[in-house]
């Protein structure tokens with residue numbers, strides 16, 4: 001298989017060219033026109049690569065594209081999952097983050113998260129086709145358009161497709177060590193509102209029930225739910241309340257951000273937060289929110305899949321590590337739906353969502369070769 005790696009190494013410059021073109025098409029999540037322009041650009045490339053492309057219209061965000069090769073082949077499909085949107089507003093390319101190349105690094109908005117992932121997926125397929133090594137199995141590529149804003153308009157579709165596939169490959173940036181992400185934290189979000197009774201702070205303080213004091217009690221209870229050794233963080237991240245400086249506040253509320261590696265931890269915190277009871281007589285609580293994304297747990301299924309990927313990398317001539325990370329991706333959705341998920345198949349680099357966002361160019365052929373090898377040689381367990 002080593003020649004596969006050499007093959008993609010020799011194609012590094014054309015991969016960089018494609019990636020530069022993707023970055024030049026700025027695609028902020030909330031700008032449908034721009035995101036659609038990028039997916040139209042890709043559409044033609046994918047048709048040339050023999051794909052069957054279905055446009056799934058979306059009104060508020062860019063249209064989603066489901067790209068399929070070997071649509072009629074029997075066998076379990078592999079789903080490559082990528083998003084076209086970035087966190088960067090239009091104009092970033094001209095103002096703060098020009099596309100620039102410095103030795104082994106390529107800088108630009110969205111270059112790492114995750115336009116390099118998109119380029120790698122396209123080039124892996126192109127390489128397999130040019131080598132006449134396209135495997136006879138259904139290969140699906142889903143290009144979504146709202147990952148950076150929480151996947152509200154794509155999550156149902158992602159889950160529905162993932163449940164039909166034997167392996168999900170998420171093209172998010174690689175871990176810092178260049179490896180795959182085999183575990184991601186999940187996230188829950190809550191708002192806790194305390195209600196008291198307003199009264200004049202000077203004339204009749206005893207008639208009031210101070211919602212801020214009530215919320216302070218609750219804040220400490222919430223904070224005590226932290227279990228950092230298990231990787232569970234429970235953070236009160238915002239607080240507001242009160243009307244003006246001489247009224248006992250009738251209302252106060254806080255925002256709670258919860259991250260966890262384990263579903264049972266998410267459930268422990270959920271139960272505790274929903275069971276909070278008021279401390280001050282006369283006050284009441286209103287609790288909203290819940291589990292937003294389950295974690296991508298490093299299950300036995302994932303360990304076995306990672307081992308298979310590592311063996312393929314060794315055959316290609318390089319080593320492959322794995323890592324657990326805090327941030328969420330659409331991989332949380334597919335893993336949460338029970339589908340075997342490997343994440344971090346995109347480029348290696350640094351500065352996702354930061355001004356110094358860049359990729360290491362030499363990781364492009366490496367990851368394209370790995371993806372091609374997985375598509376070609378993957379064996380489903382059981």
Ligand SMILES: [Zn+2]
Pocket residue numbers: 083113114147172173329
């Ligand atoms: Zn991303």
